[in-house]
Amino acid sequence: MNQKLQTRAFEQIAHLLQPGEQPVAATRAQVGSFSSSRLGTVMKQALIMEAGGALGAALVNTGRQFVVVTTHRMIFLSQSFLGGPGKRVLGEMPRQHVAVAEVKMGIVSLVRIAFGNAGDGIALTFPRVDKKNAEALVAALQQAFIH
Numbered sequence: 001m002n003q004k005l006q007t008r009a010f011e012q013i014a015h016l017l018q019p020g021e022q023p024v025a026a027t028r029a030q031v032g033s034f035s036s037s038r039l040g041t042v043m044k045q046a047l048i049m050e051a052g053g054a055l056g057a058a059l060v061n062t063g064r065q066f067v068v069v070t071t072h073r074m075i076f077l078s079q080s081f082l083g084g085p086g087k088r089v090l091g092e093m094p095r096q097h098v099a100v101a102e103v104k105m106g107i108v109s110l111v112r113i114a115f116g117n118a119g120d121g122i123a124l125t126f127p128r129v130d131k132k133n134a135e136a137l138v139a140a141l142q143q144a145f146i147h
Helices: 003-016 055-060 128-142
Strands: 023-035 064-070 073-079 085-094 098-104 109-115 120-126
Touching (some): 003 064, 003 085, 064 128, 109 128, 120 128
Antiparallel strands (some): 023 064, 023 120, 064 073, 073 085, 109 120
16 A cells, blocks of 8 residues: 555554554455355344444445544445545444454455454455555454553
């Protein structure tokens, strides 16, 4: 990812950070929904019942976003017209409720993120130019952070 864009994303969330919380990775992504029942990519009214209310549905309805992973949570920002991080926070999820469910790297990379134990989550897709960003996001989510 363009280091400048990642730095801007980190700056956008700086005021939201809790004591001791550090940003780890940021990237832009196309957000869609998925159900671990594997009936295909299914749009649901409430994707995350126990962990975050209607966060998943709200995220899916906005499409392109900036995803920031910190040591404590995953934060979703709007994306500006030029593809940079927007100022609006679309949602967030504590790290303990976030798990990488599936990764497929290719011309179009796909990273499925599961929320909580409900078996639902979001699918992040990345074009070929953002493949390294997808890999960095997965690595950041797979790191164990103690807080």
